[in-house]
Amino acid sequence: EAQVTQNPRYLITVTGKKLTVTCSQNMNHEYMSWYRQDPGLGLRQIYYSMNVEVTDKGDVPEGYKVSRKEKRNFPLILESPSPNQTSLYFCASSGAYGYTFGSGTRLTVV
């Protein structure tokens, strides 16, 4: 089954404690991206990757890092999380038939 797998689904952490949200896709897609969803703002792109070792900033990249060492994986790294990064995060990959989203990660930073 074609899918994007994100982990964890839920995460509560404390300010400043580094965390990584993993994302993996099995569709051999080149393009992957991360979005965050906030009430009243919809989904906004954080980072995207056109292919292995090719990443670039989206609309709201501050406070985030990504890496793309393998085609299937695109982890999101928060090196020093802050409460304003409390949000719902989605990983997505896109191919000829459109976007496939992961199930989302609800992150709370206290």
Added chain:
Amino acid sequence: AQKITQTQPGMFVQEKEAVTLDCTYDTSDPSYGLFWYKQPSSGEMIFLIYQGSYDQQNATEGRYSLNFQKARKSANLVISASQLGDSAMYFCAMREGFANDYKLSFGAGTTVTVRA
């Protein structure tokens, strides 16, 4: 400037009635695509329907149809015969260009509540 505007934060609809969700967009690219997604309370994003800028016919998928008015830059979603399971958040989104590697720009979303 906002690329996608959804002006209805929330709507109530009676079961079995139709509901129209508004979406207007802004782009200068002649090639673009418009999407609607459903997000139930569980949080996942479910693709509903797609309309390309060069498509001559309005898109339809089961009970979902897209009222595409290109000159007005609007892409309203119509859900016919609403069901309780249609209660969810709905997002309109746009991509500019037709390549596989593209960014989706989303609206703020509309919450639909279906009443029995």
